[in-house]
Amino acid sequence: EAGVAQSPRYKIIEKxxxxxxxxxxxxxxATLYWYQQILGQGPKLLIQFQNNGVVDDSQLPxxxxxxxxxxxxxSTLKIQPAKLEDSAVYLCASSLYPQGKTWxxxxxxxxxxxxx
Amino acid sequence: QQPVQSPQAVILREGEDAVINxxxxxxxxxxxxxxxxxxxxxxxLMILLKGGEQKGHDKISASFNEKKQQSSLYLTxxxxxxxxxxxxxxxNSGAGSYQLTFGKGTKLSVIP
Numbered sequence: 060e061a062g063v064a065q066s067p068r069y070k071i072i073e074k075x076x077x078x079x080x081x082x083x084x085x086x087x088x089a090t091l092y093w094y095q096q097i098l099g100q101g102p103k104l105l106i107q108f109q110n111n112g113v114v115d116d117s118q119l120p121x122x123x124x125x126x127x128x129x130x131x132x133x134s135t136l137k138i139q140p141a142k143l144e145d146s147a148v149y150l151c152a153s154s155l156y157p158q159g160k161t162w163x164x165x166x167x168x169x170x171x172x173x174x175x
Numbered sequence: 176q177q178p179v180q181s182p183q184a185v186i187l188r189e190g191e192d193a194v195i196n197x198x199x200x201x202x203x204x205x206x207x208x209x210x211x212x213x214x215x216x217x218x219x220l221m222i223l224l225k226g227g228e229q230k231g232h233d234k235i236s237a238s239f240n241e242k243k244q245q246s247s248l249y250l251t252x253x254x255x256x257x258x259x260x261x262x263x264x265x266x267n268s269g270a271g272s273y274q275l276t277f278g279k280g281t282k283l284s285v286i287p
Contacts, residue, residue, distance in 0.1 A: 063216075090273055101177075101262045101277030102217065115274060150216065154273065162273055163207065166216035 063167035077139035084153030094150040180278035197263030206246040207264040
């Protein structure tokens with residue numbers, strides 16, 4: 060079974076530039092998450108999709124971040140304009156719509172963003 | 176509310192045991208444990224549910240104290256491959272949110 064795919068793996072941009080990250084979840088996984096992981100910290104949820112609808116985007120800085128999941132499959136996260144504090148690893152994760160009570164998230168390899 | 180993990184870091188020799196704790200100030204519905212190796216994605220280890228259900232790894236165990244809003248991860252007879260940062264993720268919003276808040280992590284180093 061193919062895992063969660065993300066691209067690019069690394070990106071270096073200057074502040075005030077824009078950047079986009081792409082995620083392709085595991086086939087059949089209805090729920091997709093975007094996380095921001097700052098060095099030395101745990102992943103912080105930015106947005107959660109269920110199919111192509113947003114479940115929670117309360118921690119997404121909407122003045123500069125946007126995300127979409129067209130057709131309920133792959134997703135794009137965009138930052139425009141970037142700030143120095145956006146330097147982090149951006150992780151995408153997906154999970155199968157729970158069958159019963161248990162569910163687990165599968166993470167992609169992440170995109171390491173450096174803003175200079 | 177971010178769960179609190181302890182210790183922040185631990186160094187073990189191969190074969191030694193370790194316990195990693197995770198506590199929440201809010202009522203927990205489930206606790207998930209992940210391990211992340213340097214430069215890699217977090218990998219699922221365990222899930223513990225309110226009410227006692229548990230699913231996960233066959234060489235690592237965990238407990239869930241609902242009253243104390245705490246979970247502990249037990250690594251016994253550690254191997255070099257256990258090295259990494261362990262995160263607990265808590266589901267606080269009740270059944271059906273399918274959303275986790277992660278702690279800051281516990282860095283485990285296993286040395287020969």
